[in-house]
Amino acid sequence: MRPARTFTSLALIAGLMPATAMAQEIYGGVYAHGVETPFTFETNEGGTDLQAGIRFDPIEGLADVQPYVFGSVNLDGDTSFVGAGVSWKAEVGPVYLRPGVGLVIHDGPELRVDPVDGYRTDLGSRVLFEPEVAIGVDLSEKFSVEASWVHISNARLFNSEQNPGIDMMGLRVNIGF
Numbered sequence: 001m002r003p004a005r006t007f008t009s010l011a012l013i014a015g016l017m018p019a020t021a022m023a024q025e026i027y028g029g030v031y032a033h034g035v036e037t038p039f040t041f042e043t044n045e046g047g048t049d050l051q052a053g054i055r056f057d058p059i060e061g062l063a064d065v066q067p068y069v070f071g072s073v074n075l076d077g078d079t080s081f082v083g084a085g086v087s088w089k090a091e092v093g094p095v096y097l098r099p100g101v102g103l104v105i106h107d108g109p110e111l112r113v114d115p116v117d118g119y120r121t122d123l124g125s126r127v128l129f130e131p132e133v134a135i136g137v138d139l140s141e142k143f144s145v146e147a148s149w150v151h152i153s154n155a156r157l158f159n160s161e162q163n164p165g166i167d168m169m170g171l172r173v174n175i176g177f
Helices: 002-014
Strands: 023-033 047-054 065-074 080-087 091-092 094-108 128-139 143-152 166-176
Touching: 002 080, 023 143, 047 128, 047 166, 065 128
Parallel strands: none
Antiparallel strands: 023 047, 023 166, 047 065, 065 080, 080 094, 091 094, 094 128, 128 143, 143 166
């Protein structure tokens, strides 16, 4: 079952983090999968994703840059993935912007071709880039809510002929420690 494999992979990635890294917050959310944006082409995927992750203490000397690990499971059986990256929280009072970038490993098909026009709709590589951005608000010292966009694609680096990518948009809740 793909969701079980996805969460197993997330646990393995988390286990590889240095022992000195301490979790600062956990997060989880619900996302629309396969949202059409200028950054993607049609992949014929959709449905709902559940995402969960852990953000760790900031990396010393890097201006509050936080490493994270996370997983995303598509409830309709389309592409799920796990990944790791870094994000930065730029606060203006209780409102903030959180850009991030990482790498993910996905379980989408290795080759998928649109039956109508013959265009390849697979993601071109098992490893993908994962830029994201969130706009959030601190509800208290320990809780915040974010509207976020997560994008996965190969940026045409692994396959110069195609790069459909997948965009997810949703809401997530962050719980700090």
